[in-house]
Amino acid sequence: MAEVVGIGAAPRRKEDFRFVTGRGNYVADIVRPGMAFGAFLRSVHAHAEIGAVDTAAAAAMPGVRAVFTGADMAADGVGGLPVGWGIVGRDGLPMKEPPHPALAVGKVRYVGDAVAFVVADTLEAARAAAEAIVVDYRPLPAVVDMAAALTPGSPLVFDDVPGNLCCDWELGDAIAVDKAFAKAAHVARLKLVNNRLIGNPMEPRAAIGEYNAGTGQYTLWTTSQFPHVVRLLMGEFVLHIPQHRLRVVAPDVGGGFGVKQFHYAEEAVVTWAAGKLACPVKWVCERSEGFISDAHGRDHVTEAALALDAEGRFLGMKVETLANMGGYLSTFGPNIPTNLYAPLLSGVYTTPAIHCSVKVVFTNTVPVDAYRGAGRPEATFVVERLVDVAAIEMGIDKAEIRRRNMIPAEAYPYQTPVLVEYDSGNPRACLDRVVELADVAGFPARREASAKAGKYRGLGFSTYVEACGLAPSRLAGQLGARGGLYESATVRVHPTGQVTVLIGTHNHGQGHETTFAQIVSDKLGVPFDQVDIVFGDTDKVQFGMGTYGSRSLVVGGAALSKASDKVILKARKIAAHLLEAAEQDVVFENGKASVAGTDRAKTFAEIAGAAYVPHNYPLETLEPGLEEQAYYDPVNFTYPGGAHVAEVEIDPETGVVTLAAYTAVDDVGTVINPMIVEGQIHGGIIQGVGQALFEHGVYDPDSGQLLSGSFMDYCMPRADDLPKMTTTTQSTQCAHTPMGVKGCGECGTIGSPAAVINAVVDALAPLGVKHVDMPASPGRIWHLMRNAGLAQAAE
Amino acid sequence: MDISFTLNGRETAVDVPPATLLVELLRERLGLTGTHVGCDTSQCGACVVHVDGRSVKSCTMLAVSADGCAVTTVEGLSPDGRTLHPMQQAFRDCHGLQCGFCTPGMMMSATDFAASHPAPTEAEVRHWLEGNICRCTGYQNIVKSVIAGAAAMHQGTEA
Structure with missing residues (x-):
């Protein structure tokens, strides 16, 4: 214009x-002169010692330029992948931080762990040669379940990490929480799972390394959300290339959602191989390969309790979480279930005492790191499920119990008991607006209409606050960040x-x-x-x-x-x-x-x-x-928030949950472009709906194989699964950003899982169902309904 | 194998190995990188092109099967590359894309659908797009785009 x-x-x-x-110019579209093609050989075992790796037959195949193993990279002085955030346990000791070689050395630790890399004239030749490599694996017992991993006698992912415990972390005042529970009129308790997700941006990851022997300059084209950070981490810690001789380009990137904000092994391998072979080396991830090599998200098991007085006012909250790190620490892995999780447990409420302990655990699974929302959806799910459990048990209206405990608009800035100070917000205004927009008053009539059609209908609330605008560097440094933000x-x-x-x-x-x-x-x-x-x-x-x-x-x-x-x-x-x-x-x-x-x-x-x-x-x-x-450098995090309402209908014959309506009112601060903000909220909501209803990264507990390793098995939300959403903003201005903005990228994903599951539980409440784990898939719902029906019949 | 076909209106003759997929021919040999590969199980629809006017997942068709056919890719939607096709314009106007990766496949699928559905309902559009996955938009603005694009494609053709 x-x-x-x-x-x-x-x-x-x-x-x-x-x-x-x-x-568009995506990495997979880029062709460099003289380019060769790379393929990774990945472990088929969840846990195994690597014996001899015989690459002779592969190296002799037509068109093959080189076959590299972890031993080759180690012999060349290549370093391990660094972790960008170091956390400290409740014992004052730093987290366990075992080495993470770009190609596995000694052992493989998850199905998909890269063992060797083939470079050839064509992709077909590279793939064929990768299959011709003979690895003498000595399989070891694997552990994918966190509770099992913590049990004495469990297989050890790292021999020098006892009990597979990376870190035993805590935040909050345990004594104050104990006092709050001691005087409580009611305690609501819940054990819940935050299901493992696989982010699946539509563009698979890709990387091209190139070396100019004339200038000594390396270039990496990569599908990254943060090229300068990749340059810093890969150049300084892995390949020892000085920053001024390393160029990292992230051109058009087809979605990230966190999956592309880590420094991945493949980036280092193609860059290093390009230097060794003096030709550009291109690798494009296949989707099935992405399922076992892109960092996964979430994967918590939590026991939580909320203490309330006789009027339903929150007195204290106690949360104990197991958080899965997978087989190595990914770039920000340990930060997500700790610093980005526990400080959000206050939500939009005045809960005066909160304590959270998190056991960060290694297992033989793909490493887990940030996925859209990253820690904050997990916290919101805990808080908003607990609030619903308390409301049901105490017979208080679910909107009313939220209003009763919300931070009043005039109380901002508001210091929570878990580290953060909210600068601005008006959660009550968001809740009132969403109650009106979602026609909560008309819900009983809609429920009756569904019942006449033989369906169960439920309505669920969720409110949330998130800490985003990452991040004030000094505070982040105190919390373990190893870089500025x-x-x-x-x-x-x-x-x-x-x-x-x-x-x-x-x-x-x-x-x-x-x-x-x-x-x-x-x-x-x-x-x-x-x-x-x-x-x-x-x-x-x-x-x-x-x-x-x-x-x-x-x-x-x-x-x-x-x-x-x-x-x-x-x-x-x-x-x-x-x-x-x-x-x-x-x-x-x-x-x-x-x-x-x-x-x-x-x-x-x-x-x-x-x-x-x-x-x-x-x-x-x-x-x-x-x-x-x-x-x-920001002076504080920003704290977008909001209130969402989901309405579901459940078919008792099939167990299918249909999301009938979704309404969101979000406080994102100043809106620069309302069309783009609305689009971000839409997409975020559906990713959260995906977690609540469809998506699940499932491992076989015995073999450690990923069972949901393709779009045939991992259920992505599709157009015909979803309703038209109603979204609007109800904003207060951020007090400390120049334009009053707060950010909007993760709002939807943070608010929606709890709203949807609260609606599912509400729908099934007549059957005595008190909790439903995500995803509320037809099979799971059908079994719950059947068991509930059997239980009722037995009474 | 020698094959010849019409590609975005131009006669094209190539010699391809028989195992080559249509999407590989388009992207790797002919440099038409607007058609994307988002999966390896024919699920995502990022690779949809038109073969003789019908939308096809080009990852699921051998290049040799296109012999004698008319193939249109996203690059051929707008013949001069400047004036947008009504469906391209609708996706732009309705914010029907974010990262852009699924967009070519979405639009190629949508134009096939819209050719026979001048005024589709939201439910019809959602049902049709079941084979195209988008991770960014939550589909709401894609559905809006397809309805608007269909109307624009048929503007002036109503009796």
Whole structure:
């Protein structure tokens, strides 16, 4: 659009033209001159010693350029994959952090653990050769269940990690919680499972390594949410390539959801192999391979209790969680079920005492790390299920018990008993609005109509708060972060007044090219179509921590806002000179600098021209050029929140749960582009619905094989499974971000699992069902109903 | 094997090994990377193209089977590459895409459907799109796009 498009508008997305015309540039689309193709040989055993690896036959096959094993990489001095976050246990000792070689050495620890890498002229030749490698595995007993892994005598994933316990972590005041329970009129208790999920962005992971022997420069193209962090982790810790000789490019990336925010072994292997063979090496993950090599999400088992007084006011909460790490620590693995989980157990409530202990456990499964929401959906599920259990047991209306315990709007900023201070919010307003929008008053009639049709109908609430906008670096450092969590932006004004923004976040569906352009268009008064956003290339963008944790607008947008302000500051100085006025008399607005109270003005393009052709310019006091950079480190997390209502109908014949309606009211702070925010909420809700109703990463307890390892077995939400959602925002402004934004990427995923399961339990309450584990699949529901019916018949 | 077919309106002749999948021919040999591969079990629909006007998962069809056919990929939806096809325009207008990876397959599937459904209901669209997986949008705006795109495709053709 050839005009200014500001904050609050909904222009069509800039990025869409290339995507709808098939001109996206994903890693798998990239072809490099002389490129060879790689294939991994992955372990078929969940746990085994690696004996001899015979690569001779594979290496002799036609077209094969090399076969590499973990021993080859170790002999070359290649390091292990680093962990970006170190947590400390309740005993004051650091977590156990065993080595994580890019290709397995000594043992394989999960089905899918990479053992060897073949490079060949064609993909077919590489795959055929990988199959020809003979590995002398000596299978060991495997353990995939966390409780079993903690049991004395269990197989050990790492010989030097006793009891498979990575860390025994806690947060909160246990004594205060004990006192609260001692005086409680009622205690609600619940044991629940937060099911293992497999993120499955639609674009499978891919990586291309390249080495230029002339310059000594390495390049990695990768499907990453944070190319600068990959450069730092891989260059410094794994391959020992200096940062200035390593370029990491993450071009168009087809969805991330956390799955692509880790430094993966394959990235290091292709880059290293490219150096060894002096040719570009490309690897593209197949979907089935992704199921056993992309980091998984969630996988908690929790026992929780809520103490209440006789009026249903929350007095204290006690939570004990087992959190699965899988066979190695992934980049942020140990941070997710601890720092991103326990501080959210206060929810939107005034619970005065909370204690959470988390046992972080190794098992013979794919490593577990962040998946959209990352710790916060798990916390919300615990809180909101417990609240429903308490409401049912005490006979209090489910909306009423929430209202009774909510933090009042006037109590913000609000210090919770679990570390964090919420800056802003009005949970009551969200709840009241969603009750109205979801027509909760009309539910009894709808339930009756369903009953007449032989169906069970239920309605479920969920409220939530999340900590996002990751993250204030100092606080994160105290919690174990090994890096900073600021963001950076450069606003490059061209001599003709157009603008290129270089930003350290990464756009893989979130619409940053549009939202960020709106911010610049709004601030500088430059037409929307004259602002382009560049990201995803460490040779172009100064630095950045990437995109995850709903941080891009909150932290990256703040850096962009700050850099734009610096441009305005300099533009005013230039304009003051050109207009022969005092700087304090020059006002910059609507793309023009004018002398207050006069019609004397210079356009932004004229100012830019003067900055780059400085013939009439204050060269004594001001540098030529108009380009400014800002780094922004947030002072606090942001705390989006909201209230959701799900309505389900259950067919007793089949056990199929149909999501009949879904309504969400979210507080995301200032909305820059309402169309994009709505899209983020929609997608987030359905990912949470997927967890609640469909998705489950299932391991066979004996063999350690992943049983849900393809789209045939792992049930992704599809268009015909879902209703039309009603979503709206009901926002308070964030008190500490420059534009009042809070972030919206994870809201839906955090709020929806509890709302859906609360609705399922509500539907089945007449049968005496008190809890349903996720996913509420037809088989599980059918069995629950049958058992409940048998139990009722027996009474 | 030598095959010849019409690809996005142009006569194309290639020599392909018989085991080559249509999607491999399009992406790896002919450089049409708008057609995507999102799975290996014919479930996701990112690779949908048109063969003689009907939507087909190109990961599930041998290239040699396209001999003598007319194949259209996402690159052929808009003949000049600048003016968008009504379905492309609808996806853009209705925010029917986020990361863009499933989008070509979604649109190719949708245009086949819309050709015979000028005014589909939401339920009809959802049922038709069962074979195309999207992880980003929750489908709501895709359904909206398909309904809008279908209407736009048939604009002016109503009796």
